[in-house]
Amino acid sequence: MGIAASSPSASNVTRCFSNGTEGSCSINFAESGFIFDLPDLLADKPDAFTLSARRADENNPDTCAPAFTGERSINFRSSYTNPGSGTQSVYLNGQAISNTTSWTSLLLTFDEQANAQVDIRYPDAGLKQLDAAFTGTSGSDEQGLSLTGSDSFSSAPAGLCIESTANNAACASEDANCSVFTQAGEDFPMRVRGVVWTADDDPQLCDNTTTPNYRQSNITLSSSLVAPSDGRNAELSLSQINITESGVQSEAVNLSEVGVFQLLAVPQANSYFGRTVVAGLSDPIGRFIPSHFNLHYQLDAACRPGSSDAFTYTGYQSASSIQNPGQPFQITGHILALNQQEQPTYNYRQDFAKLTSADLAGTALLAPDGIAEGQFNSWAPTSRHLPRGAVTSASTRIIWPISVHIRPC
Numbered sequence: 328m329g330i331a332a333s334s335p336s337a338s339n340v341t342r343c344f345s346n347g348t349e350g351s352c353s354i355n356f357a358e359s360g361f362i363f364d365l366p367d368l369l370a371d372k373p374d375a376f377t378l379s380a381r382r383a384d385e386n387n388p389d390t391c392a393p394a395f396t397g398e399r400s401i402n403f404r405s406s407y408t409n410p411g412s413g414t415q416s417v418y419l420n421g422q423a424i425s426n427t428t429s430w431t432s433l434l435l436t437f438d439e440q441a442n443a444q445v446d447i448r449y450p451d452a453g454l455k456q457l458d459a460a461f462t463g464t465s466g467s468d469e470q471g472l473s474l475t476g477s478d479s480f481s482s483a484p485a486g487l488c489i490e491s492t493a494n495n496a497a498c499a500s501e502d503a504n505c506s507v508f509t510q511a512g513e514d515f516p517m518r519v520r521g522v523v524w525t526a527d528d529d530p531q532l533c534d535n536t537t538t539p540n541y542r543q544s545n546i547t548l549s550s551s552l553v554a555p556s557d558g559r560n561a562e563l564s565l566s567q568i569n570i571t572e573s574g575v576q577s578e579a580v581n582l583s584e585v586g587v588f589q590l591l592a593v594p595q596a597n598s599y600f601g602r603t604v605v606a607g608l609s610d611p612i613g614r615f616i617p618s619h620f621n622l623h624y625q626l627d628a629a630c631r632p633g634s635s636d637a638f639t640y641t642g643y644q645s646a647s648s649i650q651n652p653g654q655p656f657q658i659t660g661h662i663l664a665l666n667q668q669e670q671p672t673y674n675y676r677q678d679f680a681k682l683t684s685a686d687l688a689g690t691a692l693l694a695p696d697g698i699a700e701g702q703f704n705s706w707a708p709t710s711r712h713l714p715r716g717a718v719t720s721a722s723t724r725i726i727w728p729i730s731v732h733i734r735p736c
Contacts (some may be wrong), residue, residue, distance in 0.1 A: 359383065359394055361401075361459045361476030362444075367602060368482040371523035372539045378459065380441040380474055393441030394474060401461050402430035408454040408479060409600075413540045415447065415451035437714040449482045452521055452541035452574065454600055481600035484521030484541050484574075487607030488533035489548075489592040492516045492577070492680075498587045498613040502554050503678035505587060505614040511561070512581050512618055512667030519546065519568055519592045519607065520575035532607060541574040543604065546594050548580075553587040553611045558674035561588055561615075568592075583666055585674040587613035617664035617672050620682070 331339050343352040357690070359382035366374050370717075382392035404425040405417045416423040425431045435443040449455065458477045463469030493515055498505035509515050521541030546568050552560040561584035570576045582588055590609040597603055625704070631671050662682070664675035 335586045361472050365480035366476045367408045371525040375446050375717045378443045396437050400432045406456045418448040420446050459522050463622040484538045485524035486605030487592045488522050489590045489607040489609045490533050501611045510613050510618040514579040514581045517580045518577045537574045539574045544569040549591045552588045585672040587611050593616045597680045618667040621663040
């Protein structure tokens with residue numbers, strides 16, 4: 328098949344495609360053969376097609392007529408087109424069909440129009456070809472009759488499963504009551520894979536078997552906030568993946584925020600042999616917590632400089648064990664929750680803010696004479712619990728005010 332002339336003229340040669348794959352532009356004509364149009368499949372979902380046996384009409388050779396009726400043994404075999412190899416068989420009427428050059432015989436019943444209905448199922452993804460052949464028995468009315476035919480089909484995954492393979496990733500309650508999963512900004516394992524069909528509108532694709540021949544590039548990754556409900560979505564450290572072998576791709580990723588999230592994997596539209604694979608949405612994952620805190624503070628002496636009794640003296644315990652009382656100090660400032668990349672976590676608030684005054688502790692001070700250590704004898708935040716409501720100092724900085732009274736001794 329070609330183009331004799333075109334306007335405007337084409338500088339390149341004619342190209343022919345079948346099921347989105349470029350191939351030969353040759354068309355073979357025969358006096359007899361099988362005609363069938365295979366449906367595009369979902370992996371492991373049963374479907375059906377009609378196999379028609381045709382021969383040239385004896386009275387009008389330019390038209391087709393039924394080749395035969397009744398039961399006939401038809402030979403079938405399949406081959407891999409893209410990818411070029413695999414392990415799964417095509418099933419016709421529940422029988423596994425050869426993946427090699429050998430044939431599998433299947434007994435079919437043809438109606439008066441020489442049509443036979445055939446069930447088909449393929450528990451994998453990819454592009455495959457199915458061949459059919461029949462040779463008339465020697466000494467019968469069909470001696471010398473030879474029918475062949477072939478067609479290709481695509482099989483797509485029922486959808487994508489995206490999940491974390493870590494044992495403690497699941498957050499069934501979808502709130503701050505979940506146990507700690509990992510820190511914001513810390514890598515955790517993530518896996519994306521194509522899966523077979525088990526039911527329409529399947530809500531749990533990750534329970535399904537992997538389709539090992541699924542290959543696709545430029546799958547977009549993102550996250551979706553589950554809790555806190557009025558929080559901000561996290562940034563996922565990886566924006567795209569390619570599934571290049573075994574139907575699965577595993578990566579180490581991290582999320583920038585505190586909270587509970589779902590992961591989303593979206594294949595490009597119409598890019599899988601002209602078809603769109605259903606996107607994957609993970610179960611809720613979390614709880615993500617801050618990596619660490621920054622304490623921003625100002626240290627004020629109880630007696631202000633410039634006053635008649637002003638002095639600066641931390642106090643210490645001398646070598647002679649004489650107690651020297653120290654000056655009280657006031658610390659005022661705020662605490663900032665950060666991820667591993669030193670970025671503030673906006674969502675560390677409300678029920679996700681687990682820090683309380685009990686988590687604040689004093690640290691021993693070095694005495695002025697370098698001999699002994701001073702000690703805190705008072706560490707008293709002004710509130711019993713740190714406030715759950717956030718004080719915003721900038722659009723990305725959520726802080727908690729503190730005021731602590733310290734008296735060295």
